[in-house]
Amino acid sequence: MTEADARRRLVAGAADMIRRRGLNATSIREVAKHAATPLGSTYHYFPGGKQQLAAEAVRFAGETVGRMLAGQLAAGPVDGLRAFLALWREVLVGSEFRAGCPVLAVSVEEAPDEDRLAVLTAAAAVFDGWETQLADSLRDHGVADGEAEELATLVVAAAEGAVALCRAQRSTVPLDRVAARLESLLTAAAG
Amino acid sequence: MTEADARRRLVAGAADMIRRRGLNATSIREVAKHAATPLGSTYHYFPGGKQQLAAEAVRFAGETVGRMLAGQLAAGPVDGLRAFLALWREVLVGSEFRAGCPVLAVSVEEAPDEDRLAVLTAAAAVFDGWETQLADSLRDHGVADGEAEELATLVVAAAEGAVALCRAQRSTVPLDRVAARLESLLTAAAG
DNA sequence: GTCTATACGAAGATAGAC
DNA sequence: GTCTATCTTCGTATAGAC
Structure with a gap:
């Protein structure tokens, strides 16, 4: 299973490079080099080229975070929120504010052709998945349907935006402030 | 004053291209072409090359939004919030979800060398400026210092994140949901 | 001072050797 | 089936003609 291994290395490497540099600055050449793959x-593993690799990288990141989120949400929505924000905090601090969220990165670059649209669609599905997980948990804890959806979207949007603010300011202050407000919001709603 | 005119066209054109494609995919060649400038x-107007042009484009966008925000905040923090979110909504809808925020765009691409760091520093200053305007308005309406800062950061982060979500999903739903929650939050705090 | 033409490197993708 | 070498295009930046 060297093949599956190399493939995995390529996808994980692409996700890491995208969350640092963005999609356009991520070159297949360098991803291959970093994965020690010719x-x-x-193009054998990903006939669709860069866009296919990028779409898989986005889904890979989405699933990784989604699994962690599912585990923590079992203890309640506020625990899920804390874990979600803590994860981004670690990515920021661990990379000295050089890495962020790959799903956010691909969402702010235009999708002119059909191939790029596939990447954007993957990103939309990832965001939607995280929102759904949070909203379901809130509903399970007595929050009304509409409010649960609004809160879940607010959490994902605020977290993603805060990660970008932290990168620009090279500080965790934005994320910490957002965490304080969101925690008190969710505690009040589903405490 | 053809010179100042061409310079302005270049900066505005760069800001527009960055908010659509991101910084890396924005080429000086195309910016010059779009501005009808050789x-x-x-490189005569911007000896610092692409990074100088990008930094000015970020500041240009920051000031444009900041001026609008200052005007609307005169009527109170909730009015400022509404105008801030309405502006991003117009950018999204008016571009068929192909354009977003240039300040966000440059914040999610790595800054390896010193030149790129100047762009990131400009982005940090813009975010900080918007937050300060909002926080000041909240304080003027009786919100305590710490809470005002936290709320201001939450508004900027959530708005920026929501713009990215909207682009991925090609829908204003994320922004509308975020607007509903933020409005009720600010009304409760400073109503 | 303004701009055309070009240098130089790196990107995505593929053709054809092993 | 795997990979090396290459094709083509486009990027930033500049040198030198008007």
Whole structure:
């Protein structure tokens, strides 16, 4: 299973590079080099080229975070929120504010052709998945349907935005402030 | 004053291209073409090259939004919030979800060298400026210092994140949900 | 001072050798 | 089936003609 291994390394490497540099500055060449895989191989594993690799990287990141979120949400929505924000905090601090969220990164670059649209669609699905997980948990704890959806969207949007603010300011202050407000909001709603 | 005019066109054009494609996919060549300016001229106006142009584009966007925000905040923090979110909504809808916030765009791409760091620093200053305007208005309406800062940061982060979510999903739903929650939050705090 | 033409590197993708 | 070498295009930046 060297093949599946190399493939995984390519997807994980692409996700890491995208969350640092963004999609356009992520080159297949460098992803292949970092994964110790010849350039030609990437087109064997990913006939769709860069866009296919990017779409899989986005889904890979989405699932990784989604699994962690599912585990923590079992203890309640506020625990899920804390874990979600703590994860982004670690990404920021661990990379000295050089890395962020790959799903956010691909969402702010235009999608002109059809291929790029596939990446954007993958990003939309990831965001929607996280929101749904949070909203379900809130509903399970007695929050009304509409309010649960609004709160879940607010959490995802605020977290993603805060990550960007933290990167610009090279400080965790924005994320910490957002965490304080969101926690008190969710505690009041589903405490 | 053809010179100042061409310079302005270059900065405004760069801001528009960055908010659509991101910083890396924005080429000086195309910015110059779109501004009907020869490529060589851009290096006359901006000796620092692409990074200088990008930093000015970020500041330009920051000031444009900041002026609008200042005007609307005169009527109170909730009016400022509404105008801030309405502006991003117009950018999204008016571009068919192809354009977003240029300040966000440059904040999610790595800054390896010193030049790029100047762009990131400009972005940090813009975010900080918007937050300060909002926080000041909240304080003027009786919100305590710490809470005002937290709420201001939450508004900027959530708005920026929501813009990205809307672009991915090609829908204003995320922004509308965020608007509903933020409005009720600010009304409760400073109503 | 303004701009055309070009240098130089790196990108995505593929053709064809092993 | 795997990978090396290459094709083509486009990027930033500049040198030198008007």
